[in-house]
Each structure stands twice: as structure tokens, then as C-alpha cells.
């Protein structure tokens with residue numbers, strides 16, 4: 001089924017904090033605004049770290065696989081094959097109004113065309129930032145992801161979604177995609 005599915009408390013606050021610290025201290029963050037060799041900052045302003053580049057994060061992928069497996073069995077029933085891309089940790093900072101405009105996660109590339117299910121975890125305590133709401137629009141309603149630290153939302157990767165500008169503090173999120181044969 002096509003849905004916007006919430007899993008509260010998918011990660012503990014301590015796990016979220018550990019991931020934020022690991023990403024921030026890795027020195028690996030790069031600017032996410034890269035679109036067609038230009039940095040399209042109107043679409044996205046965020047810093048990105050690939051979880052696969054961080055040490056000792058096997059537990060993260062195992063947790064994400066479990067979350068996707070259960071949600072897909074109970075809700076979506078999509079034909080999923082694998083996780084072809086590393087999960088990513090994004091940081092949206094108020095210093096440049098970090099945001100991500102309306103977009104679908106399905107694109108033309110060999111990986112992006114196989115994205116079917118998107119999972120986003122709220123890594124930050126909502127007290128750490130203002131703005132930064134994740135909104136998902138796949139039918140006539142726009143739904144907002146719950147804010148609690150460690151909560152997770154899953155939605156079809158074709159659904160339009162955006163992250164509102166962060167106006168104070170910083171918001172971290174963890175995103176992973178499950179892949180399969182392109183929709184047909």
C-alpha cells in the first residue's frame with residue numbers, strides 16, 4: 001500500500017547522539033548541493049556524511065534493515081531487492097538556512113531509478129533547532145514527520161517531500177533507501 005508510516009522510538013536518544021557525534025567529528029562532511037556539477041543551493045543546503053564511511057556502524061545498517069523489513073511486510077508490500085547505497089547523515093544548519101526543497105528520491109541514474117522506499121530518522125532532539133520540518137506529499141494531504149528524537153518515517157521514494165529551512169540551531173537526519181526493480 002502507498003502510505004506514510006511512522007515508527008516511534010526506532011532509535012534511542014543515546015544512539016541518535018552517537019551518530020550525530022560520529023558524523024560531526026568524522027571530518028567527512030561534504031556539501032550536498034551538488035546537482036549536475038553545479039551546487040544548486042536553492043534546492044538543497046546541507047552537509048552529508050555516508051554512514052558506510054564511519055567506523056563501527058554495522059549496527060545502524062542492521063537496525064535499518066529490520067525497520068524496512070517490518071514496515072514493508074506490514075504496510076508497503078513493495079518488491080524490494082537490496083540496499084544499493086550507503087545510508088546518509090545530513091546536517092541542516094541555521095547558519096545557512098539549511099533545507100531541501102520539494103523533490104522525489106527517484107531519479108534517472110542507475111541507483112536513483114531503483115529507489116523504492118525512503119526511510120528518514122530524526123536524529124536531533126527537537127529542542128536543538130527551529131524550522132526543519134520534513135513534509136511528505138503523496139496524495140491530497142501534506143504530512144509532517146513527527147519530531148521526537150529517534151522516530152522514523154517511511155514513504156514511497158516517488159513521493160514529493162521537503163525539509164523546511166532551519167532557522168535556529170541544527171537538525172540532523174539519517175536517510176536510507178531500499179531498492180528494487182523500477183516501478184512498472
Ligand SMILES: O=C(O)CCC(=O)C(=O)O
Pocket residue numbers: 090100105120134161163173174175
Ligand atoms: O533530511 C531529511 O529529513 C530528508 C532527506 C531527504 O529527503 C533525502 O536525502 O533525499
Ligand SMILES: [Fe+2]
Pocket residue numbers: 103104105161
Ligand atoms: Fe529525499
